[in-house]
Amino acid sequence: MSQRDLTAELRGARITAPDELRERVRLIAAADTTPTRRFTWRRALVVALPVAAAIAASIVFTRPSNNHAVATQTVVRGAILQHGAAKTLGPIGAPTTMDSAGAGGAAKLAVPSTPGRVQTYGAYLALRLHSATAVSDGVKTALHIASSLGGYPTSVHASSEAKVASADLVLKIPRAHVQEAIARLSALGTITSEQVDIQDQQAGLNATDRRIARLQKQLTELRAQTPSATTAARIAALQSQIARLQRTEAATRRTAHYATVQLHLTSAKAVVPPKHGHGPLHGVVVALTWLGIGAVYALAIGTPVAVLALLVWLAARFVRRRREDALLSRS
Amino acid sequence: MTTEMTFAQAAEAHLDDVYGYLAWFTGDLAAADDLAGETFERALRLWHRYDPRRGSARTWLCQVARTVALDHFRSERRRTRREQLAAVPERFEEQFAEGLSHDLQIALGVLTAGEREVVALRVVLDLDAVTAANVLSISPTNCTTRLNRALKKLEEALHVAA
Numbered sequence: 001m002s003q004r005d006l007t008a009e010l011r012g013a014r015i016t017a018p019d020e021l022r023e024r025v026r027l028i029a030a031a032d033t034t035p036t037r038r039f040t041w042r043r044a045l046v047v048a049l050p051v052a053a054a055i056a057a058s059i060v061f062t063r064p065s066n067n068h069a070v071a072t073q074t075v076v077r078g079a080i081l082q083h084g085a086a087k088t089l090g091p092i093g094a095p096t097t098m099d100s101a102g103a104g105g106a107a108k109l110a111v112p113s114t115p116g117r118v119q120t121y122g123a124y125l126a127l128r129l130h131s132a133t134a135v136s137d138g139v140k141t142a143l144h145i146a147s148s149l150g151g152y153p154t155s156v157h158a159s160s161e162a163k164v165a166s167a168d169l170v171l172k173i174p175r176a177h178v179q180e181a182i183a184r185l186s187a188l189g190t191i192t193s194e195q196v197d198i199q200d201q202q203a204g205l206n207a208t209d210r211r212i213a214r215l216q217k218q219l220t221e222l223r224a225q226t227p228s229a230t231t232a233a234r235i236a237a238l239q240s241q242i243a244r245l246q247r248t249e250a251a252t253r254r255t256a257h258y259a260t261v262q263l264h265l266t267s268a269k270a271v272v273p274p275k276h277g278h279g280p281l282h283g284v285v286v287a288l289t290w291l292g293i294g295a296v297y298a299l300a301i302g303t304p305v306a307v308l309a310l311l312v313w314l315a316a317r318f319v320r321r322r323r324e325d326a327l328l329s330r331s
Numbered sequence: 332m333t334t335e336m337t338f339a340q341a342a343e344a345h346l347d348d349v350y351g352y353l354a355w356f357t358g359d360l361a362a363a364d365d366l367a368g369e370t371f372e373r374a375l376r377l378w379h380r381y382d383p384r385r386g387s388a389r390t391w392l393c394q395v396a397r398t399v400a401l402d403h404f405r406s407e408r409r410r411t412r413r414e415q416l417a418a419v420p421e422r423f424e425e426q427f428a429e430g431l432s433h434d435l436q437i438a439l440g441v442l443t444a445g446e447r448e449v450v451a452l453r454v455v456l457d458l459d460a461v462t463a464a465n466v467l468s469i470s471p472t473n474c475t476t477r478l479n480r481a482l483k484k485l486e487e488a489l490h491v492a493a
Contacts, residue, residue, distance in 0.1 A: 003482050006489070009435060010454045013428040015351035021364050025346055025371045029339035032375055321469075327404050328445030 121259035122197040127189035132165035138188045149177040166266040178259040338378045341388040355451030370396040438488035446481035
């Protein structure tokens, strides 16, 4: 018998399922309450991919820009004592960051002093200028600002090396004009750091006034007594003490009349702020960049894992086939 | 077959094919009867996974039947090992298909289950090489090789019998 006859005979062989089995299968099929298949991986991917892309895009676009913060941050330190109570602007010794107006903007910490109270006002302002020449010009302008507001410099130190220049000035500015001074000085360059310290001296002066009043009362009483050597000596001591207290008080008031403004100008290279307001495709480029980074990471991590998984799968398939072949090799 | 085919329609249409495949595969009509019932029970549970774009319902049902039959073979082997009867070969049931000559029925006994399976799929059910290979989880070339080997064995057995 040829193979053709053989296959023809095999094809002609009919095996029909018995009626009992047919009935049993019908009963099984009658229990079919399987809902129409709604979930497929393809459908899931159609939904999952845009959702993942949207999440990635939202993360990229809503992510705060660290560079921007570096370029414009302002360091605020110090505490303000006002009306005898401490008003903290930020943790002492621990810098607090806040946005500033950037180049040419007014300082945020131009805190006004309280009129009618004696306070010592100190301010520190660090500015970055674009060149050494600008630093030189800035020193001149700062001195001019101080003199125009009735103030004066107590120290000026300027140095330059190659293309980098810096200057440190200590200016005395009438307290009444310190806000204006800080605002005008801030306009000289980009604020890199600022600090304000206000110390209220009014309580101490009030106590000194009361002490002087008591001493003067004692003096009046001594003068009313019968003059004697002892009385005269005590009167002289009291007068001396009163005069010393009055001098101290006057010195405090003089000091408080002027605010001390330390100004640091530098042309040192600054962190170049990132360009903003790029083209309309900038966001897409950023998103693609992140996607690329993610893809590289996924490849670097995923490839060995995928290769390992493939090897395991191949080995498992090989073993399974060997076992199947062994199982089916019997007649 | 359309994508709208229900399980009941698929079962009705392909019961004979599945039963015939299992009969050829196991060489035992009683076992084929049991396994066919089990196959359709399992197929009903898995019917939601059936994707008509990936193959016909007949192919899919044959795949399920094969898994059921392999489980049957494994359990049978464990049973025979327990009973220390592993050395006793199973007898291929005679007169299990209508239209086969006596010599061919006898000759079929020389085939292994794996060879009978490929004959059932390729010749009796007339599946093409790719579809049969898909059911067997082997390559189409391997499937064709197995079929040729099986037919050659049958031919030799018939020659010897003659």
